[in-house]
Amino acid sequence: MSETKKCAQPACSCTVPKGEDYCSTYCESTKGTTEIMCKCGHPGCKGDVV
Numbered sequence: 001m002s003e004t005k006k007c008a009q010p011a012c013s014c015t016v017p018k019g020e021d022y023c024s025t026y027c028e029s030t031k032g033t034t035e036i037m038c039k040c041g042h043p044g045c046k047g048d049v050v
Contacts, residue, residue: 012038013046 004015007023009030014023022028024040038047 007038007040009035009038009040011035011047012040014038014040014042014044 004017006012007014007016007027008021009023009027012023012027014027016023022031023042023045026040027038038045040047
């Protein structure tokens with residue numbers, strides 16, 4: 001069974017497959033910055049404001 005975990009971008013609610021840290025290039029590009037809202041564009045993402 002494939003394990004999933006949450007995207008490493010704190011404001012993102014997407015899950016990523018085992019071995020991955022980010023759900024998209026957008027989220028990966030925010031590494032090291034503080035985002036208040038996720039804009040990855042995935043339909044299931046809640047884009048939580050942190």
